[in-house]
Amino acid sequence: MTEAGASGGAPGCDGHWQELSRTTVYEKYGRSVVEVRYRLPSGSVDTFSVREDRPSVGVLALTHDDQILLTRQFRPGPRQFVYELPGGYVDDEETPLDAAQRELLEETGYQGDTEVVGRCFGDSYSSAVKFCAIARNCTLRQPPQPEDTEFIEVLSVRPQQLRGLLRVGDVTDVDLAYLGLDFLGML
Structure with a gap:
């Protein structure tokens, strides 16, 4: 190719x-x-x-017992509560890996063994690159510390529950979730 x-x-x-x-x-x-x-x-x-848009990252984060961490919050675009992978923008001084670790800790309070495993474009009319990271063996380290405009509920689900949510259409990070699940052999 x-x-x-x-x-x-x-x-x-x-x-x-x-x-x-x-x-x-x-x-x-x-x-x-x-x-x-x-x-x-x-x-x-x-x-x-x-x-x-600036580059962004989403983290498919797994606890030691293979629960996947998700966030749920209201989003103005779809005008409803949606499920998301923890994540956000990559700041100017950061690598995608740094941003993945920072966003996971800020939004969920968890840390784990993190690596960037893929990337994709936002869509064909966007210059934004979205990075997919996975984090294994995540453990709770601190209470979540979201930004002032974020009102986040942290949830954990089994891989089959995530796949169900992806099929229903209530997840914003479908592409990154599938990249992470594929990398982990969980499809």
Whole structure:
């Protein structure tokens, strides 16, 4: 399989995408929307809205008895309570591993043997990279210390319960959860 560069198009595509301009139309809380004009391989020009977010990480965290730690909180996008893997943004001075360890401890109070095992894009109209980390043998070290805007309930579920939640659609980190479960051979 051949990897395609940003200007090379998809494998088997001889066309070239030329960026003509880039204008930020919204920016707040580390997120922005950028209008990007491209000359397409056909020669025509079109504008695309691209979401630019910082890199983020989600942690599939397992306790010593293979319970998976989840958080549950209200999220404004879906306008409901959803289940999530502990996680958040990777700060400028951090590696994805550092952010995974920090977010797991802040949101759940747990620590474990942590490693980054994969990554994916937020979606095809986002520049954000999402990292998947796993943490094994997690133990409670302190009370959770969420940010002022986070009201988090920490839960533990069996792997089959997580797979059920993923199928129902009440989990925001479906891609990262499946990457972690696959890496651990738990699918």
